Amino acid sequence: MQEVAADVFCAEGTAVNWVLLRDGTELTLIDAGWSGDTSAVEDSVRALGRHPRDVQAVLLTHAHPDHMGAINHFHERYATPVFMSSAEVTHARGGHLEQARPADIVKRCYRPSALRWTARIMAAGALKPVRIPHAQPYPRAGALDLPGTPVPVACAGHTSGHSAFHLPDKGVVITGDALITGHPLSPVSGPQLLPPFFAHAPADAEAALQTLAGVDAEVLIPGHGVPWRGTPAVAAEQARRRASITNTL
Ligand SMILES: [Zn+2]
Known part of the structure; x- marks a missing residue:
């Protein structure tokens, strides 16, 4: 686990990240890995000397199973409690997740790294359906009254209700899958979009880069890949350039 900024921690599970925001003895958890990552999520809380009960709420960038795993636990x-945009509440409660079709993933398994990744996510619960009956929309607009005071930033595309989270005081933006820095299916590292078959609306995912580019931050924590130092504007520009590669995956 890496302390990316003061009291902002990034942990990695099965090729997916989650984030802990600390305020005194209390925590906010942003995203929650695969179901197979549940004990790793708990361990990351305990590594900070806290008990899982100290997590005041979970925030979800988007309702995909690699980000929802530990939420029901x-x-x-x-x-x-768990909060997300109202569009994602509908997906999470109903189990109608806007996710990549297994056939689209299997087609890409000719590379050994993709094959290894597929085996890892299967073991982590990729085929297990996830539904979150207690999903709730954000309790208010703007900054949330939770440890770290995260501000949801609507950036639909990867899913129709995807949120990033801005921490203005820390100069950090948590981008979920709207902007990532690496993925086992991608041959390039650095700020990039996920391949279009992962996105609900690929054109909107490109437009969401414009939204993120306007966020005032110096550090970016993605849903996949390592944290990246630089402004979202530069990261978005790099993602657009790399789209010539990632769009063909
Ligand atoms: Zn993801």
């Missing part, structure tokens, strides 16, 4: 065990 935290709710059942510790009554932790």
Whole structure:
């Protein structure tokens, strides 16, 4: 786990990241790995000397199974609420997830790294359906009254209700899958879009880069890949340039 900025921690599970925001003894968890990452999510909380009960809420960038894995566990065990955009609430509650079709992934498994990744995510619960009956929309507009005071930034495209989270005081933006820096299916590293078959609306995913480019930050924490230092404007520009490669995957 890496402290990317003061009291902002990025942890990696099965090729997917989650983020912990600390304020004194309390935490906010942003995204929650695959279901197979559940104990790793708990371990990351304990590594900060806190108990999972200290997590005041989970925030979800988008309702895909690689980001929702530990959410039901935290709710059942510790009554932790989970908040997301209202569009994602519909997906998460109903189980109608706007995700890549397995056939689109299998087609790309000719490369050994893709094959290894597929095996890892299968083991982490990729085929297990996830539904979050207790999903709730953000309780208010603007900054949330939670540890780290995250501000949701609507950036639909990867899914129709995708959010990034801005931490203005820390100069950090958590971009989820709207802007990533690496993926086992991608031959390039650095700011980039996921391949279009992962996106609900690929054209909107490109437009969302414009939204992120306007966010005032110096550090970016993506849903996949390593944290990246630089402004979102520069990251978005690099992602557009790399689209000539990532669009063909
Ligand atoms: Zn993802």
